[in-house]
Amino acid sequence: YDLQHGATRVYHKNPIDEIEYSNIVSDYHFTWGDYSRDELIGFGIEPARLISGGYPHRHTINPIRKPAGKKVIVFLSRFDFEQENYEVLAILAALNKANNGAYSFSFKLHPSLNAKKYAEVMETQYPEANFTLLNSKITLHELFAKEQADLCIAVNTSCYFECYMLGMPTFRYFSETFDLEHPVREDLFDSTQKLQLLLNRLYNEFGRYYLQEDIYRELDYALGLSKNEYPAVLNA
Numbered sequence: 001y002d003l004q005h006g007a008t009r010v011y012h013k014n015p016i017d018e019i020e021y022s023n024i025v026s027d028y029h030f031t032w033g034d035y036s037r038d039e040l041i042g043f044g045i046e047p048a049r050l051i052s053g054g055y056p057h058r059h060t061i062n063p064i065r066k067p068a069g070k071k072v073i074v075f076l077s078r079f080d081f082e083q084e085n086y087e088v089l090a091i092l093a094a095l096n097k098a099n100n101g102a103y104s105f106s107f108k109l110h111p112s113l114n115a116k117k118y119a120e121v122m123e124t125q126y127p128e129a130n131f132t133l134l135n136s137k138i139t140l141h142e143l144f145a146k147e148q149a150d151l152c153i154a155v156n157t158s159c160y161f162e163c164y165m166l167g168m169p170t171f172r173y174f175s176e177t178f179d180l181e182h183p184v185r186e187d188l189f190d191s192t193q194k195l196q197l198l199l200n201r202l203y204n205e206f207g208r209y210y211l212q213e214d215i216y217r218e219l220d221y222a223l224g225l226s227k228n229e230y231p232a233v234l235n236a
Helices: 015-020 034-043 079-098 115-125 140-146 159-165 192-204 212-223 230-234
Strands: 029-031 050-052 071-075 104-108 131-133 151-154 170-173
Touching: 029 034, 034 050, 034 212, 071 079, 071 159, 079 115, 079 131, 079 170, 079 192, 115 131, 140 159, 151 159, 159 170, 159 212
Parallel strands: 029 050, 071 104, 071 151, 104 131, 151 170
Antiparallel strands: none
């Protein structure tokens, strides 16, 4: 038996990431949710070898909450996608300019990124965009215990799922270079205009688009929140 960490998906655009599943040598492979099991069956692994075991951590699903303010935490992607990170900075700066600086954006850098470099870009190119850098070494749960936020933006990172688990509405940046996660909501943007539309929907039509039962269903499919098959399988 082995256990894959995270919500695994089959990669079509970033083949280097196939290392997650391209050489499975165990007899049986545990995934977290049915999503990853379905993905790996599509990749060609025999269904009998794949077990949807469930989310292996203690967890509490916080109810999704409508934003009361406009503080945003942004999770940037790894160094391989630095160009896409910079594209997001430009989009967010334009958004704040169009909204008279109403939003504040706090950036959590991937550990592979150079914090000094990003600080310089923010200070020189976007001095009025209301950007700040967060401690890159703090964990996501430590971050939310310390920081008050109203919503999140994820750039090609599985933090997307964790934000929703913590009750945070979350948008994803779309790029042709990304193999995207299983969607929890319709939350993709690739321009300032599309991001503004998502924000309008979030603030003005929250009850229509953010139903807790719908969000839990998608998280459960992706992460196996309602499953715990490990004792039954391993003790058999």
